[in-house]
Amino acid sequence: MLWLVTLGLLTSTLASPLYSRQTSTLPAPGTRGPAPKSEWVAVYEVAKAAGRISTFAPAKLSGAGNPYYPPGVDTGENGFVTDSPSFVHAVAACFGDSDISDAPDGMYGVSFDDGPLPSSPALYQFLQKQNQTATHFFIGTNIVNNPDVFRQALASNAHIGVHTWSHPYMTTLNDTQVLGELGWTVQAIHDLSGGLIPKFWRPPYGDADNRVRAIAKEVFNLTLVGWNRDSDDWCLNESGGSSCGSYGPKSIEDLENELRSWAVGGVSPGIIGLEHELTSKSVGGFINTYAGLKQHGWDARCIPDLFDLSWYLNSPGDSQPIDSSVGIGAGLSSSPATTSSNLDAAATTPSPGTPSSVTSPVAAVESVSQTVQHLASSATPRPAFSSFSVPLAFFVAAGLLA
Ligand SMILES: *[C@@H]1O[C@H](CO)[C@@H](O)[C@H](O)[C@H]1NC(C)=O
Numbered sequence: 260m261l262w263l264v265t266l267g268l269l270t271s272t273l274a275s276p277l278y279s280r281q282t283s284t285l286p287a288p289g290t291r292g293p294a295p296k297s298e299w300v301a302v303y304e305v306a307k308a309a310g311r312i313s314t315f316a317p318a319k320l321s322g323a324g325n326p327y328y329p330p331g332v333d334t335g336e337n338g339f340v341t342d343s344p345s346f347v348h349a350v351a352a353c354f355g356d357s358d359i360s361d362a363p364d365g366m367y368g369v370s371f372d373d374g375p376l377p378s379s380p381a382l383y384q385f386l387q388k389q390n391q392t393a394t395h396f397f398i399g400t401n402i403v404n405n406p407d408v409f410r411q412a413l414a415s416n417a418h419i420g421v422h423t424w425s426h427p428y429m430t431t432l433n434d435t436q437v438l439g440e441l442g443w444t445v446q447a448i449h450d451l452s453g454g455l456i457p458k459f460w461r462p463p464y465g466d467a468d469n470r471v472r473a474i475a476k477e478v479f480n481l482t483l484v485g486w487n488r489d490s491d492d493w494c495l496n497e498s499g500g501s502s503c504g505s506y507g508p509k510s511i512e513d514l515e516n517e518l519r520s521w522a523v524g525g526v527s528p529g530i531i532g533l534e535h536e537l538t539s540k541s542v543g544g545f546i547n548t549y550a551g552l553k554q555h556g557w558d559a560r561c562i563p564d565l566f567d568l569s570w571y572l573n574s575p576g577d578s579q580p581i582d583s584s585v586g587i588g589a590g591l592s593s594s595p596a597t598t599s600s601n602l603d604a605a606a607t608t609p610s611p612g613t614p615s616s617v618t619s620p621v622a623a624v625e626s627v628s629q630t631v632q633h634l635a636s637s638a639t640p641r642p643a644f645s646s647f648s649v650p651l652a653f654f655v656a657a658g659l660l661a
């Protein structure tokens with residue numbers, strides 16, 4: 260009997276490249292800032308010693324749940340200088356020159372955050388039927404909780420990016436926690452895809468600064484992808500009601516009207532929309548308005564295809580050949596103290612972080628309504644973000660990153 264089971268296991272393993280590299284013990288779902296692998300820390304320390312990672316302190320979370328910097332912190336960007344505890348400024352959705360947030364003229368970057376979730380397969384089936392690729396920024400916790408949906412994404416030609424392990428405000432985490440949030444999500448995607456190493460990430464809530472950005476780039480070679488239109492589709496719950504109070508769409512009709520307004524709006528710069536695969540409503544809004552988007556002539560593509568970039572760090576598309584000499588967290592320049600090249604080889608059991616922080620599946624969203632304050636600069640105005648229409652107001656006008 261046992262041999263039959265063994266044979267069955269073997270056959271299913273051989274039948275699919277998926278799971279074939281599951282060499283890591285991943286952190287428990289929901290672990291906030293899981294302890295990183297020592298190899299990633301070693302690469303980080305080299306970059307830090309070389310002055311390539313900012314040294315300012317992490318932001319703090321205010322009682323209202325907004326990130327702010329302690330007094331005296333200068334992040335050297337976006338006009339964030341000295342703060343005070345009574346003056347909260349948000350760090351969300353301010354994207355810099357090294358980030359991707361606009362599409363080329365006439366193009367529409369299709370992306371969905373927070374999967375893989377039970378609401379996702381309908382989206383994957385629709386996209387595949389339309390021969391439409393999209394970038395899916397996945398939460399590590401949701402990958403381990405929904406491995407079959409992850410497998411369906413890959414099988415449907417989805418392009419996969421990183422959306423952190425537990426969906427925190429990344430600027431509020433220390434460097435070690437940032438390493439763990441990014442590294443383990445990269446590792447999960449790698450392990451469950453047969454070896455792909457993601458190349459793009461999107462910070463939850465758009466919350467990033469030069470410290471977080473540098474860790475992502477220097478250690479994991481990840482490029483930050485933001486957005487320039489925000490659908491607020493996450494406001495709609497599964498029953499079609501809104502969880503956002505007076506803010507955002509109140510109904511699927513509201514959401515579809517918003518998406519249609521993008522389709523008939525300006526084509527320069529092109530659009531990178533913030534949409535979610537959170538509920539059948541957020542997915543439905545995209546599906547129901549997709550034909551109109553195409554009718555208006557938009558050239559819709561996944562994020563790397565907007566710029567003719569490769570999809571992964573070690574593979575041009577979603578398929579072989581995978582360059583197995585590329586490691587996770589190999590860093591950008593000088594090699595780390597450790598000689599261990601590819602973390603595949605490191606079968607060391609990682610610390611799963613704090614097990615007590617295990618939570619239910621992460622279904623968090625870019626809840627920008629309460630937190631996003633985009634800093635405006637008269638000198639270098641950014642494209643209008645719909646998240647400007649937030650009910651809070653803590654605007655600071657100062658030299659925005661050009
Ligand atoms: C998708 O591509 C296939 C094969 O090239 C083609 O037969 C089909 O008509 C395309 N579907 C759409 C909706 O473009």
Ligand SMILES: *[C@@H]1O[C@H](CO)[C@@H](O)[C@H](O)[C@H]1NC(C)=O
Nearest residue numbers: 292294432433434435436437
């Ligand atoms: C970051 O915080 C974690 C958890 O509190 C702690 O274990 C770690 O040592 C801290 N790292 C740094 C660089 O402060």
Ligand SMILES: *[C@@H]1O[C@H](CO)[C@@H](O)[C@H](O)[C@H]1NC(C)=O
Nearest residue numbers: 496497498499500501502503
């Ligand atoms: C959805 O939102 C509506 C309106 O806010 C609310 O009445 C309803 O209880 C919510 N349903 C769920 C399942 O959260």
Ligand SMILES: *[C@@H]1O[C@H](CO)[C@@H](O)[C@H](O)[C@H]1NC(C)=O
Nearest residue numbers: 458480572585589590591592
């Ligand atoms: C980092 O990624 C770029 C592509 O985005 C690639 O050309 C480069 O070789 C990578 N660097 C390292 C050290 O892997």
Ligand SMILES: [Zn+2]
Nearest residue numbers: 372373624625
């Ligand atoms: Zn998100």
